[in-house]
Amino acid sequence: MRPSSFGWLRAAAFIGTVVLSACSDGGSSGTASCTPACRDGFTCVSGTCVSACNPACGAGELCVIRAGAPICATLITPDGSTDDIVDATTPGDTTQPPTDVTAPTDGTAPTDVPVTPTDAGPFDGGVRPPCGMTDQPCCNTYACAGNNFCNSSTRRCQAFTPEADECTTTGVCPAGRVCGFGARCSGGDRSCLRCIAPDAMGSPEGAACNLPTTPLCANNLCVSAACRTACALGATGDAACRALNPNSACAEFSSTPRAPDGGVGPTTLLGACVPSCLRDADCTGGLHCGMSGQGITDTLLLYCRRSFGTLPSGAVCPMTPSSLSDPTMFCQSAQCLAMMGSTSMGNCSAFCATDADCPTVLPHCRETPFFRPSFPMTRSTVPIRMCDR
Secondary structure (H helix, E strand, O other): OOOOOOOOOOOOOOOOEEEEEEOOEOOOOOOOOOOOOOOOOEEEEOOEEEEOEOOOOOOOEEEEEEOOEEEEEEEEOOOOOOOOOOOOOOOOOOOOOOOOOOOOOOOOOOOOOOOOHHHHOOOOOOOOOOOOOOOOEOEOOOEOOOOEEEOOOOOEEEEOOOOOOEOOOHHHOOOOOEEEEOOOEOOOOEOOEEEEOOOOOOEOOOOEOOOOOOOOEOOOOEEOOEEOOEOOOOHHHHHHHHHHOOOEEEEEEEEOOEOOOOOEOOEEEEEEEEEEOOOHHHOOOOOEEEEEEEOOOOEEEEEEEOOOOOEOOOOEEEOOOOOOOOHHHOEOOOOEEEOOOOOOEEEEOOEOOOHHHOOOOOOEEEEEEEEOOOOOOOOOEEEEEEEEO
């Protein structure tokens, strides 16, 4: 995991995306002799369901059938080697969390309590240098705007020429096609969205898409455990998302393809409409209100996302979990607030609109300053309402 900031309060990264890569056809013997019938991506051989992809898909990949051909779908989570995390923190903490753990998808363990502004140095100070455009540094080491990607080696933005069927929204696609994940662009080196034929067997927008237990999306765009609509990053995309759902926003997610030799390709920013929130009550389908940094705009976004942690608001939580892969040690909000007089145990907080959204042990909904994604380059903060004592 590549943290971009430090602190006791760490925001969740919002992306789980599906990137598709082709694999050669595997022979099919039909499914008649297999009971129950083999699911999508498997074929029946001598009464046994086996993967239809040959060679077999790699670790973390799933064989699925697209356009009649078997391909390997990789579920990409924000683990630093694929989709970069942008964490948010409260000012004042300087403890660096572990950087070699990839299991938690909503941030690493909180490590400290916030200090007062006078201890934390200047608030809302510093201006982020120019970044994100061609030949400029990647914003927050990963984000580039427009037709630019972030070179994974130099961490500078590099221009690319969009391919004929690339898209940012379905509105630019021909009739009968949708904007979603297809084959990679730039000779297979760069993740991109393409105008593709929707998968008739795929799930519609808003449906759950937790691989491998549910079907893929009709547009192959699975973001934070639900099928989402592609959007163009910026004000135009926000307006388009709100037209679909007034309580939604066009959120950025980064995708970095893995190479067969284990290397990584360039990081590309893409957009998807996600449900925005102020509190858990704004979310449905088992999702919880969480936070993500937006690298280009240097802002923080509250949105409904799948939680890694299972501890509800108010529950007792360890400040330094003994296992970073155990969801029972993490809060659903990814926010553990230290108990008074304790440096080892805390209570799970939650994002809120009013005191009524808060648990008994943290009864007050207060504004808490969170550093922007550009921390520590700048000390600028954003006030976010969160349950406190």
